Amino acid sequence: MTPADCFAVLWRETQRELARASGRPENVGRTVAYEAVCSVGVEAGIYIWRSGRFPTIRIYRSSDMPDDVELPDLKIRPVEDACTLAHERGHFISDPDGKRSQAAYTSLRNRDALTIRAKTTIIDEERRAWANGRDVLKALGCDDWSAFNAIEAECLRGYEEGLAGRPTGPA
Numbered sequence: 001m002t003p004a005d006c007f008a009v010l011w012r013e014t015q016r017e018l019a020r021a022s023g024r025p026e027n028v029g030r031t032v033a034y035e036a037v038c039s040v041g042v043e044a045g046i047y048i049w050r051s052g053r054f055p056t057i058r059i060y061r062s063s064d065m066p067d068d069v070e071l072p073d074l075k076i077r078p079v080e081d082a083c084t085l086a087h088e089r090g091h092f093i094s095d096p097d098g099k100r101s102q103a104a105y106t107s108l109r110n111r112d113a114l115t116i117r118a119k120t121t122i123i124d125e126e127r128r129a130w131a132n133g134r135d136v137l138k139a140l141g142c143d144d145w146s147a148f149n150a151i152e153a154e155c156l157r158g159y160e161e162g163l164a165g166r167p168t169g170p171a
C-alpha cells in the first residue's frame with residue numbers, strides 16, 4: 001500500500017484526533033482542510049494548536065484547489081497530500097501544544113536571527129514529525145515508502161538549507 005491508499009482513512013482519523021484534542025469530539029468540520037496559498041513553501045502544510053480550542057491542519061495548494069476543501073482529494077496529488085498530512089499529524093503527536101518548539105518557529109516565520117538552540121529545536125522537531133508520520137501510515141497498512149522517503153528528504157533538506165542561510169543569533 002502506498003500513502004495514497006491510506007489517505008482517506010488518514011484524513012478521517014486525523015479529523016477525529018484533532019477534534020478530540022479540542023474537547024469537542026463531535027466537531028470534526030474544518031479540523032483538516034486544504035488552503036489556497038500564493039506559493040507553497042518548504043513544507044506543504046501546517047499544524048496549528050490555537051490554544052487547543054480549535055487545533056487544525058491545513059494542506060497547502062497554490063493551484064488545483066479541490067471543490068470541497070474538507071475532503072481528501074484522491075485525484076490530483078494524493079501521494080504528496082497523504083505524506084504532508086501524515087507529517088503534520090506527526091507534529092501534533094510530537095509537540096501537541098507547541099510548548100517545545102513554538103518560540104523557535106515564530107522566530108523562523110518572523111525572519112529573526114535564530115539561536116543554535118532554536119535551529120536544533122526546529123530540525124529535531126521536523127525529524128520527529130516525519131518519524132511519527134511514518135508510524136501513523138504504517139499503522140494504516142502503508143508499506144511502500146518510496147514517495148514518502150523522497151518527500152521527507154526534500155523537506156528536511158529545505159529546512160537545513162534554510163536554517164544554514166539564516167544568521168545565528170546570541171543564545
Ligand SMILES: [Zn+2]
Pocket residue numbers: 043087091126129
Ligand atoms: Zn514540519
